[in-house]
Amino acid sequence: MIRPLIVIKRVPRIDFMRWHLFGFAFSLALGAVSIGLFASIGLNYGIDFKGGTLIEARTEGPADLAAMRAKLDALHLGEASLQNFGDPSEVLIRLPQQPGGDAEQQKAIVMARQALGPGIDYRRTEVVGPTVGAELIRAGALATGLALVAILIYIWFRFEWQFGIGATLSTIHDVVTTIGLFAIFRLEFDLTTLAAILTIAGYSINDTVVIYDRVREAMRKHRTMPFRDLINLALNETLSRTILTVSTVALAVLSLLFFGGEVLKGFSIAMLWGIVVGTYSSLFIAAPIIYYIQPNRRAAAREPAGPDVQRSRP
Amino acid sequence: MLYFAQWKVLLICAVCALGVLFSLPNLFTPAQLAWLPGSIPHKQVALGLDLRGGSYLLLEVDVAAAQTEQLNSLVDNVRDVLRNAKIGYTGLNVENNAIVFTIRDTDRIEDARGALAKIDPSLGVDISPDGAGKMQFTAQATDQRRAQAVEQSIEIIRRRIDETGTKEPTIQQQGQDRILVELPGIDNPEHVKALLGKTAKLTFQLVDTSVSVEDARHGRMPPGDEILPAEDRAARGGQAAYLVRKRVMVSGDTLTDAQATFQNNEPVVSFRFDAVGAKRFGDATRENVGKPFAIVLDNKVISAPVIREPILGGSGIISGSFTVQSASDLALLLRAGALPAPITILEERTVGPDLGADSIHAGAVASIVGVALVVIFMFLFYGLFGLFADLALFFNLCLMLAALSLLGATLTLPGIAGIALTMGMAVDANVLIYERIREEVRSGRTMLSSLEAGFTRAFGTILDSHVTTLVAGILLYWLGSGPVKGFAVTLSIGVLTSLFSAILVTRLEIVTWLRRWKPREIPL
Numbered sequence: 001m002i003r004p005l006i007v008i009k010r011v012p013r014i015d016f017m018r019w020h021l022f023g024f025a026f027s028l029a030l031g032a033v034s035i036g037l038f039a040s041i042g043l044n045y046g047i048d049f050k051g052g053t054l055i056e057a058r059t060e061g062p063a064d065l066a067a068m069r070a071k072l073d074a075l076h077l078g079e080a081s082l083q084n085f086g087d088p089s090e091v092l093i094r095l096p097q098q099p100g101g102d103a104e105q106q107k108a109i110v111m112a113r114q115a116l117g118p119g120i121d122y123r124r125t126e127v128v129g130p131t132v133g134a135e136l137i138r139a140g141a142l143a144t145g146l147a148l149v150a151i152l153i154y155i156w157f158r159f160e161w162q163f164g165i166g167a168t169l170s171t172i173h174d175v176v177t178t179i180g181l182f183a184i185f186r187l188e189f190d191l192t193t194l195a196a197i198l199t200i201a202g203y204s205i206n207d208t209v210v211i212y213d214r215v216r217e218a219m220r221k222h223r224t225m226p227f228r229d230l231i232n233l234a235l236n237e238t239l240s241r242t243i244l245t246v247s248t249v250a251l252a253v254l255s256l257l258f259f260g261g262e263v264l265k266g267f268s269i270a271m272l273w274g275i276v277v278g279t280y281s282s283l284f285i286a287a288p289i290i291y292y293i294q295p296n297r298r299a300a301a302r303e304p305a306g307p308d309v310q311r312s313r314p
Numbered sequence: 315m316l317y318f319a320q321w322k323v324l325l326i327c328a329v330c331a332l333g334v335l336f337s338l339p340n341l342f343t344p345a346q347l348a349w350l351p352g353s354i355p356h357k358q359v360a361l362g363l364d365l366r367g368g369s370y371l372l373l374e375v376d377v378a379a380a381q382t383e384q385l386n387s388l389v390d391n392v393r394d395v396l397r398n399a400k401i402g403y404t405g406l407n408v409e410n411n412a413i414v415f416t417i418r419d420t421d422r423i424e425d426a427r428g429a430l431a432k433i434d435p436s437l438g439v440d441i442s443p444d445g446a447g448k449m450q451f452t453a454q455a456t457d458q459r460r461a462q463a464v465e466q467s468i469e470i471i472r473r474r475i476d477e478t479g480t481k482e483p484t485i486q487q488q489g490q491d492r493i494l495v496e497l498p499g500i501d502n503p504e505h506v507k508a509l510l511g512k513t514a515k516l517t518f519q520l521v522d523t524s525v526s527v528e529d530a531r532h533g534r535m536p537p538g539d540e541i542l543p544a545e546d547r548a549a550r551g552g553q554a555a556y557l558v559r560k561r562v563m564v565s566g567d568t569l570t571d572a573q574a575t576f577q578n579n580e581p582v583v584s585f586r587f588d589a590v591g592a593k594r595f596g597d598a599t600r601e602n603v604g605k606p607f608a609i610v611l612d613n614k615v616i617s618a619p620v621i622r623e624p625i626l627g628g629s630g631i632i633s634g635s636f637t638v639q640s641a642s643d644l645a646l647l648l649r650a651g652a653l654p655a656p657i658t659i660l661e662e663r664t665v666g667p668d669l670g671a672d673s674i675h676a677g678a679v680a681s682i683v684g685v686a687l688v689v690i691f692m693f694l695f696y697g698l699f700g701l702f703a704d705l706a707l708f709f710n711l712c713l714m715l716a717a718l719s720l721l722g723a724t725l726t727l728p729g730i731a732g733i734a735l736t737m738g739m740a741v742d743a744n745v746l747i748y749e750r751i752r753e754e755v756r757s758g759r760t761m762l763s764s765l766e767a768g769f770t771r772a773f774g775t776i777l778d779s780h781v782t783t784l785v786a787g788i789l790l791y792w793l794g795s796g797p798v799k800g801f802a803v804t805l806s807i808g809v810l811t812s813l814f815s816a817i818l819v820t821r822l823e824i825v826t827w828l829r830r831w832k833p834r835e836i837p838l
Contacts, residue, residue: 123666139794
């Protein structure tokens with residue numbers, strides 16, 4: 001018989017609730033800083049949202065960034081940003097959006113290519129005009145908002161509304177702090193980052209739902225247990241699952257971060273932060289919130305939800 | 315739960331087998347696939363432009379400009395109609411998508427309305443009692459014209475791109491007035507963009523030599539004339555603009571063929587009219603021998619030769635300061651036809667083939683390493699049951715690839731990230747089940763009832779967590795674009811296949827193990 005090499009023998013007895021006020025304070029501070037950063041210095045939007053031109057070029061031998069910058073500056077296309085991208089011979093060039101509408105962006109890229117001259121391999125070129133940029137921002141904000149609402153509705157449907165509030169608050173926390181992370185480290189915020197944020201929202205909810213399921217079950221099982229102990233019990237019972245799942249997803253994301261190339265770097269960083277903060281928020285925000293807005297224990301007990309319904313399935 | 319009906323076992327096995335079968339072609343190169351017998355599925359996952367290299371262009375048809383142009387051409391009709399009916403008017407012009415004018419004699423408003431209404435039934439006539447008139451396309455006609463303009467543009471764009479020899483282009487309408495063009499294998503789309511950027515409206519118009527361009531510019535513009543700039547000033551001997559008659563002798567839509575050739579060692583474009591065009595061109599040249607006429611492309615004069623003799627053969631030559639490339643481009647544009655409206659490029663994303671190959675490599679390595687780590691991890695923490703989960707994960711991966719191949723979904727780099735991520739998340743269902751089984755064993759249940767309880771109790775939780783991820787995936791697909799859509803596709807398909815593999819396949823594996831080996835305890 002092949003047995004596991006590593007076994008968590010017994011259910012731990014960690015008093016999570018003891019830390020919850022500290023968790024609230026920490027998260028409030030983190031959230032406030034994130035919102036403050038977003039409002040003051042804002043995000044380093046990629047061209048998907050900001051519009052403009054992005055060129056990934058490979059030169060023969062190490063790239064002379066200063067010379068290339070001088071050539072581009074001579075065109076007066078606004079402030080060009082050049083940086084090495086992975087390899088010394090690879091350069092990422094960003095040109096700001098040109099005034100005067102969609103057609104002007106196309107002219108800028110032709111001029112830039114002429115100025116840089118021959119001997120350059122253009123590996124990637126992206127041009128986003130002002131029309132599309134504005135639409136992408138709108139669609140992105142809409143997607144994030146709708147996702148949160150849809151998830152809230154689903155939780156409300158499956159649980160009591162108190163759980164819905166807890167889950168939504170902790171998910172908003174995760175989304176807000178991820179945005180804060182991108183603001184403070186000036187990481188480029190583009191469409192893939194947005195995809196990561198929506199995935200984080202899904203993951204964070206997933207984590208919270210597992211814990212809430214257990215809280216609800218405990219409410220039915222231990223009708224006289226104080227609520228504080230009940231939440232601690234649920235968190236401890238699901239702790240090994242929480243750790244294992246975070247680990248498997250983290251393994252997948254880490255391999256994306258290290259082997260997935262430069263293009264996926266922003267996505268991987270967002271995901272990594274998201275699963276860590278998502279797990280934290282399930283433990284220290286989502287669960288303790290339920291302590292303050294306690295669901296009606298009788299209603300929860302009456303409701304034949306969850307496992308008992310499933311039992312009748314084939 | 316520990317009993318499986320025979321048909322269910324067969325069904326699960328069949329789905330897994332089909333998954334393996336249909337994902338197999340992805341392991342081979344196209345050359346190897348061609349060599350395989352036809353009974354084996356050949357369909358591979360379609361790679362997005364970011365992986366195979368190519369150019370993605372989002373174009374917008376300027377429908378308003380097309381409409382203004384149509385109104386401009388109708389102004390002449392309005393003038394003729396009012397003149398013929400002897401109705402005095404002033405200020406005839408096109409403004410804000412409408413023909414505007416003022417009827418001098420307010421008593422004749424009814425007459426004017428009646429006469430003007432006959433021009434075009436889709437053109438609404440509105441004249442207020444003080445004589446101010448306005449003619450505008452009805453909303454229905456506007457919609458119809460927009461649809462028509464976009465449809466025609468797609469057709470013309472397809473012809474132009476086909477002429478350049480691009481393989482497997484995708485050209486499709488997006489939204490109301492947008493066109494999405496995907497050109498696999500094109501890593502420098504400048505040429506294609508230049509071709510698409512031209513409306514290529516060719517006309518032959520008489521040059522008016524009665525007044526100089528300077529005089530016309532300073533207020534002595536003869537009625538029915540316009541000033542057009544020269545395409546290439548240096549080659550025109552310094553003449554920067556021409557005064558030409560607005561009336562079009564013949565237009566490019568009557569051309570049947572155009573080719574780039576040489577005349578006196580200079581690149582030129584030869585063209586041929588259809589019967590109608592040939593007759594019109596013949597008549598016009600016969601009446602105007604000795605006068606110059608302008609060959610106008612997109613409101614710029616390419617050249618203005620003098621008519622030496624009537625041109626009756628229905629064919630001719632356009633000479634200008636062409637290079638070999640520009641002559642062959644013009645011939646191509648004339649063959650493909652003029653766009654009904656100007657086109658703007660809203661978005662461009664081009665990936666070179668070697669970056670695409672690098673991305674495939676990076677994505678593949680990341681996925682393999684990720685899956686390998688997860689597989690090892692599951693084995694370390696769950697032993698035999700971990701192996702069961704790993705086997706289910708293998709089938710999950712096959713099913714995902716098979717679904718992507720069969721649905722014709724496009725795999726992008728973020729899509730590969732979606733696969734890697736799903737692999738990490740898919741085992742979450744196994745973790746939930748196994749942890750539950752462990753708990754049940756701890757609480758003193760028998761082996762069988764622990765297994766049973768583990769599966770049934772974890773099911774609700776698994777369903778909840780999958781639905782929430784699916785919600786995010788569907789919204790991303792709906793609102794995302796390009797590569798992000800690819801991520802949404804793999805994420806959503808992955809959620810569905812992992813429901814199947816983690817719950818049904820794992821359960822079947824465990825049931826089979828129970829029957830075969832009749833174990834006395836659970837190795838967890």
